[in-house]
Amino acid sequence: MKSPQPTICLSASSLISFLFYGLGITCLTSATVYASYGGNEMALLSFKSRITHDPYKVLTSWNHSFQFCNWSGISCGKRHKRVTAVQLFSFQGTIPHELGRLSSLGGLGLHINKFTGVIPTNLSHCYNLEDLWLALNNLAGSIPKEMSLLSKLSRLVIRESKLTGGISHFLWNITTMEWFDASGNQFGGSIPDTLDICNQLPNLEFLQLWGNELTGVLPPSLSNCSKLGYLEMSDNNFGGKLTIDFSNLRDIYIIKLHSYNFHGCGDANDMTFIDSLKNCTRLITLNHYNCSLTGVLPISIGNLSHRLSILALGDNHLFGSLPSSIGSLVGLTALELKHNRFKGKIPTTIGKLQKLQYLDLASNQFSGTIPYAIRNLSLSTELCLDSNKLEGHIPSSLGNCKELNKLNFSHNRLSGNVPKQLLQLPLLSNFLDLSYNRMSGSIPSEIKDLKMLSYLDLSYNNLSGTITSSLGECISLTMLNLRGHIFQGIIPSSLSSLRGLRVLDISQNKLSGKIPQFLDKWNSLEFLNLSFNDFEGEVPVVGVFANTSAFWILGNNKLCGGLVTLDSVYKEILDSDDDRCVAIKVLHLHNRGAHKSFLAECEAWQNIRHRNVLKTITSCSSVDFQGNDLKAMVYEFMSNGSVHDWLHSSTFNSKLNLLQRINILRDVATALDYLQNRCQTTIVHGDLKPSNVTLDDDMVAHVGDFGLARLLGAYLNQSSSAGVKGTIGYAPLEYGIGSEMTSCGDIYSFGILLLEVMTGKKPTDNMFSEGLSLHKFAYMALPDHVIDVIDNDAIVMQSTEANARKVEECLAATIKIGVSCSVDSPPQRMKIEIVIHEV
Known part of the structure; x- marks a missing residue:
């Protein structure tokens, strides 16, 4: 037997009251929806009113002809039609506080604009906000403390926005934070030593704070950020020792701490942090460039991830030898160790780095020969071994590096001939510098194959013979430096093909003959140095020769003519024990006021003694070998x-x-x-x-x-x-x-x-x-x-x-x-x- 159902009996008056109550609830709900709907539109129109520059006319759609969910840059929820995302670019103006009315807003993207003013505190009312992007603006002031109320915020990107006032501690209380990028501001201040970052931000995956004028030390609590994948704190004023233990950061893939100042503490164990990186199997970039690191590079460098692509440790104080274990980093595409104090031989294991595209070992003390195994770097585009103590021949095996477009072996002790294989590299277009070595022989005719090369410097070697006419086929050259050899003969006429040349230096050789006429017809030529050769005849007065500061012809005693409006200054070596160089200015006395100029300078010289005034050693008033008046000033030479x-x-x-x-x-x-x-x-x-x-x-x-x-x-x-x-x-x-x-x-x-x-x-x-x-x-x-x-x-x-x-x-x-x-x-x-x- 079923239980009896309750009977509901309503009087007429009660029924009417119930209906009006239901109607009231419906009206109240509708009013709330309308208020929210209208509030969204009003907030957006207020935003529009603050825009002073809209180059792409994006906001023309923001009018009553369109429902606001259809306005450019606006996204709404499907059910309630409330604004859930705003994303706009290339605007100028201020950010209105009315945006705080967008309570359903989940994403606000106002990056890459020119917004000025401050970050509105009312944004904290957008309690559903998860993504806030305000990067690349001209905002002023500090990050408002009210931001800590955004309990759902996971991505905060405010880089390069000119913010100040430090990175306040309240930001570290947003426990949902996964991505924090506040780089390129002027925050100043320090990260508190007491902050336990990863206990407060357990979900942190991306931390980028470069260029913020931050001081102090990096908090050691970063060692506990087990989810951290990207860490960049470079270009700040951090100091002290690096105390981060990377052992627990198994997901880390980028570490950039360059320009970190270790105060030159002289601790030979600065590089022990390398040992803690062996568990970081996802690591692809390690950049500790210009950090004042001192010590030796440990053998454990070879234990780093095989995924490691970029290793940059240049501009430090590293010494000792380069471990042969470097060859184990088979994933490297860039290895940059310049401006250190490494010595010993370049390990042959470097040939195992077959993915390497960029190698820079410049400005160290490497000695011995260039390893033959360098031929295995067949994908390399840039190879810089300059400013070391390398000896022996340049290996012809370099001809195997077909991708090279820049090569610098200058300032070493390399000898032998210029290998023709080097001159047949098909993509060598940017830079070839073999200057300041001990190379001999002539320039191989194969140099004609460098048709794309723009910069060629062979200066200060012991090359001889004539300047090969094949150089005329290097039609892309903009700079050619053959200074300081024992070249003889004339300047080959084939060089007239180098119509894009801006700099030509063939000084300090034994070249002879007349100055070729094509030199004064080059419109591109900015500087010409023919000094200290044996040229003869008349100096042209047009083209580059019309600008006396653009060409040098010192030490060519058989030349005549040319512009004489300025006094032609000579470099000479005094006949003394220290072989001191001096500059001798011979005055052209036929120029108006030359005698008075000489007297003025002599008078001034007697009264001047200062480190920032060119030192005058002596003056000369005499006659030359033809009996003409000669007046000259002798100065300290400025190199x-x-x-x-x-x-x-x-x-x-x-x-x-x-x-x-x-x-x-x-x-x-x-x-x-x-x-x-x-x-x-x-x-x-x-x-x-x-x-x-x-x-x-x-x-x-x-x-x-x-x-x-x-x-x-x-x-x-x-x-x-x-x-x-x-x-x-x-x-x-x-x-x-x-x-x-x-x-x-x-x-x-x-x-x-x-x-x-x-x-x-x-x-x-x-x-x-x-x-x-x-x-x-x-x-x-x-x-x-x-x-x-x-x-x-x-x-x-x-x-x-x-x-x-x-x-x-x-x-x-x-x-x-x-x-x-x-x-x-x-x-x-x-x-x-x-x-x-x-x-």
Whole structure:
């Protein structure tokens, strides 16, 4: 028998009340849904209102004609139609706090934009957020502490966003974090020693904090991050010993700690961490470049993963021999050990690294011969063994390395002939440098096969015979250096085919004959050195010969003619025990003002003694062998040429880095301060420019050429009739209207010199026309766009992402000095005392 069912009896009034209650619940739910729906749209429209730049017109779809779930860059849930993801690129503006209304938001991707302002604290209301990408923006301030409320956050990417204020401890409380990338900011501060990272972030797989100006030591608790796969903490200011034990990091595949400062602690056991890597069987990259590591490379290096592809330990203080166990790392594609103190022979086991594409053992003390087994590196594209003590012949087996496009064996003790097999490498196009060795014989005719090669340096060997005409078939050459051999005969006419050549140096040989006519027809040629040969005849006056700073013809006593507007400076060796080199400037006395220039320089010389002023050894006033007046100045020889050479010619294989430029400017400013404030008599230089600033062995700058100098109170060069004062582009405007030479004029010249050194542009560059000058060009870049006018070589070669902010501040401050010194009004130019303090 079934149990009786309960009977529900409702009065009419109760039924009506029940229906209204149900209707109320339905209306309340609908209102909540509508509020959420409307709140999502309002939040997005608020976002749109903050955008100041939308180059691709992405937000044109953000209007009432479309439901917001269909707007560009927006994703919604299928059921409730609430915003679950926002992803937008190439915008400029600020991030509105209204985004905090998107409570269903799971992913916010605003990376690769130009957003300014701060990270809104209201983002913490997006409690479903799992992915937050704000990288590559211009955000300011610190990471808001409210971020720790995002209890589901697993991926936080805020790299290169100009954030400051340290990496706060509250971030380590987000236990769901798997991916944390905050690289390339200016956080500063340290990671607390007491932080037990992997107990608080047990799921951490990716940690990237390079370039944040972080200090202190790496927390040893990273040893417990058993799920960690990617670790990069490079380009910071960490110090102390590396105390991470990698034994438990079995899933690690990338380790990048380069530019970690070990304070040069001198502990021979710096490399013991290698032993703890044997369990890291997934490791593919180990980069400890420039870490001040000291010690020997242990034999256990061979126990690392066979998957290891990149091993970079260059720029450290490693010594001893290179273990033969290195040959066990058969997965290597790049091995970089340059700038250490390794010695002994290169192990033959290196031939086992048959996947190797890049090998750099430069600047060590390796000796013995180049191993024959190097032929097995058949996939290598770059091979650098320069600046060692290698001996013997270059193995012809290198001809087996068919993929090589760059080879540098310079600055060794290699002997024998240049192997023809080396010259028949089909892809050798980038670089071939065999300079500063002991090679002999002639240049093989097979060199004609290097039709794609752009850079060839065979200088300072013992090659002989004639310069082979086969070189004319190397039609891609932009730099050819055959300096310092015993080549004889003439320059072959076949070289006329090298129409893309920018640098040609065949100085210090025994070449003879006339200067070929094709040399003055090359529009590409930037620097030509024919010095110390036996050339004869007339020097051309067109093409490269029209620029006296672009060609050298010293030591060719049978040459005549050519441009004589400048005094041709000679390098000579004094007949003394130390074989000291000097530079001798012979004045062309038929030039207007030459006698006064000589007297001015002699007068100035008597009053000058300073490390940043070119030392004058003596002067000479006599007659030559034909009975003509002869006046000459003898200077200390500057081996690194002039600042002009470094900036505008290819005389040197490298360019000035940022630190070198700053040091040069400081040296020049110090010299000016001496001339203006610390001499017995104030001296006005009168012709300050890069070609009159020379560099010694240590790259210390010396101001020279006082031919236009004026001693204030003396009667030298005071009359405007003495000719043009200074050089066009560097001389201040007041000199052009007859004003006297003053210290303020030197300040103007220094300002222009500074701007030229920093921008790499001459004041007479063709771009400066129709009211635009070097001064105005730099002025318009202040304060926020200075990086756009800086010479690329200064930034590319030295600047790192770790110091991006400091570098930009330094550049802005330096450019500001140059602009302040080169204003038109002399009284408003910056005083040299202030320059010294600021530079």
